Amino acid sequence: MARPAVIAHRGYAGIAPENTVAAATRAAQREETAMIEIDVQPAACGTPVVVHDERLEGTRDGRPLTDATGVVWEAPLEELRETRVLGTEATVPTLAELLAAIPETVGINVELKNPGRADLRVGDALPPEVRAERREVWQPFVERVVADCDAFGGELLFSSFCEGAIAALRSVGDYAAAPLLSDDVAAGLEIARRYDCEAIHPPRSAIAGTDAVEASGNGGSDENRDVLEAAHDEGRTVNVWTATNWVQFDELAAAGVDGIIADYPGLSRA
Structure with a gap:
């Protein structure tokens, strides 16, 4: 049986300052x-930058995420590019800068995190009555992201927890897409079918046969038990988030996930 593809979460956030050029280049090696x-949001000017949290003063295991404060999409680009991540010399990069540093032999999964506003779905x-409005919310930012990504010659996969982002991507061009599934697995599968997505990204707790499913109580849901089989029956790749140990x-590998x-790093070789 083939081993699942390894996707470096924020550039292997367990060993490097997440979503930085330094993390991504090390992961690519x-x-x-x-x-x-990686995760993308806009700076105040609309330029896509690579950062996960909406606010710059978040924490990771008690350490400040950055040495700045405030909302990402309200911050000037010049300030973001000087903002240090997790107490290191690495700074918040633009999407274009990060992509330029990555060899095209490695694929990039771009998570469309936020278009620059707080009222997300x-x-x-x-x-049906709100789909067009939600697509329009995301469209300008998605167009900026895709424009930056078009210069990258490697494999691209766009993902999001927000249907509006997937809808905007489909209206922009023919790019591989994956809804990120959370508690409502049925909703994620519905979105994947509505936009004929190439992949889905469920949490570990949605995959039958794992400890995570039993701990979450999701083992009682037919939809959760069948998410892997349903996606594969429909020809979709299943990439699961997030593994932290071997x-x-x-x-997950024994369950038959694709990624x-x-x-x-190193979890697949244990």
Whole structure:
């Protein structure tokens, strides 16, 4: 049986300052890395920058995410590019800068995190009457992201927790897309079907046969038990988030997932 593809979560956030050029270039140097997952949001001017949290003063294990404060999309680009990440010399990069540093032999999973506003519809399968409005919310930012990504010659996969982002991507061009699934797995599958997405990205707790499913109580849901089979029956790749140790990786590999988004390198070789 083929081992799942390894997707470096924020550039292997367990060993490097997440979503930075330094993390991404180190991840790309590892033979096991098939793809690097990154998060994008706009700076105040609309330029896509690579950062996960909406606010710059978040924390990771008690350490400040950056040495700045405030909302990402309200921050001037010049200030963001000088903002240091997790107490290191690495700074918040633009999407274009990060892509320029990555060899095209490694794929990039671009998570469309936020278009620059707080009123997101996260994890919802939207009713018909609001789909066009939500697509328009995301469209300008998605167009900026795609324009930056078009210069990258490697494999690209766009993902998001927001249906509006997937809808905007489909209106911009023919790019591989994946809804990120959270608590409502059925909603994620509905979005994947509505936009004929190439992949889905469920959490570990949605994959039957793993400890995560039992701990979450999701084992009682028919939809959760069948998410892997349903996606494969429909021809979709299943990339699961997030493995933090080799036991989790092995469980997911045994379940038959196609890719595993991992915080650490080396989990696939245990």
